[in-house]
Amino acid sequence: MAQVTVGVSLKAYFGHERARVWFDEVAARVRTHDAVASGAVELFITPTYLQVLPALAAFAGTSVRIGGQDVSSEEPGAFTGEVTAAELAEVGATIAEIGHAERRRLFGETDQATAAKTRVALRSGLTPLLCIGETEGQEPEDAAIVAVAQVHSALEDADAGAVIVAYEPVWAIGAPEPAGYEHIRVVTAALRAAIDADPARAGSVVIYGGAAGPGLLTELRDAVDGVFLGRFAHDPDALVTVLDEAAALADLRRGQGEAG
Structure with a gap:
């Protein structure tokens, strides 16, 4: 796939006003970024629930996708405090x-809860952003077995539809460095094979998160379809650096496809 995906989760780091400023600053940069405008690079952002609507407003007219950081496993009903997939889709979010x-x-949250949320998200037309990863450091082949099992569990009995699989080894989240490049390659290759073997998942992508930052896409190249960023993206200019790397990778893939 020539397109490269870059995702950002804001977690709960930003208050409402800081988030609005960040949206505006990133939107201004995205509107003049050729690769995002052309679709060669897809950017998605998952802010807090309260920030979803201002994010949608800030990025109106762009290709940037907005999603929720979580979603209820239930359909609309008497579930106090929950945000349903149907409501997220209604306001314009496209990812859960x-x-x-x-x-x-x-x-x-259990594997069963993850599977239930995946099912309701797909039924509502949202793209599940499935966070996958082993909890402790281990050999890449063993980590791949864990990751693939998590994907199969999450997608059990789910409707057809594309998903974004974010491989985030838990031990690398918030760490100074990402997992080793060879480790990432082995696990993401196994995840890609598992997704490609399921015709119901056409159009799905596999990205890497967990201390992801500049230079990682350039190093990994075809091993991943993109990256999932955290605090590194709090600086809009730093985010643009990764978007530029994604654009270069998309160009490389497009050239390889034309040569083939």
Whole structure:
């Protein structure tokens, strides 16, 4: 796939006004970024629920996709405090982040909950952003077995539809450095094979998160379809640096495709 995906999760770092300023600053840069405008690079952002609407407004007229950092596993009904997939889709969000390690560790979310959220997201027309990764450092071949099992579990009985698989080894989230390049290549290749073997997942992508930053896309090249950024992207200019790297990778892939 020639297109390269860059995602950003703001977690709960920004207050409302700081988030609005960040949206405006990033939107101004995106509107003049040729690769984003052409679709060679896809950018998505998952802010807090309260920030979804101002994000949609700030990025109106661009190709930037906005999503929720979580989603209810239930259809609309008597579920106090929940935000449903149907409502996210109604306001214009197109992505639901599901199964992040922090949701699992801090809030006890299980594989069953992840699968239920994936099913309801796809039924509502949202693209699940499936966060996948082993909790402890291990050999890449062993990590690949864990990651593929998590994907299969999350997609059990789910409707057809593309997904974004974000490989984030839990031990690398917030670490000074990402997982080793060879480790990432082995695991993402296994995830890609698992996704490609399922015709219901046409159009899906596999990206890497976990201390992702500048230079990683250039090094990994065809091993991933993109990266999932955290605090590094709080600086809009730093985010543009990664978008530029993604644009260069998209150009390289397009050239390889034409040569083939």
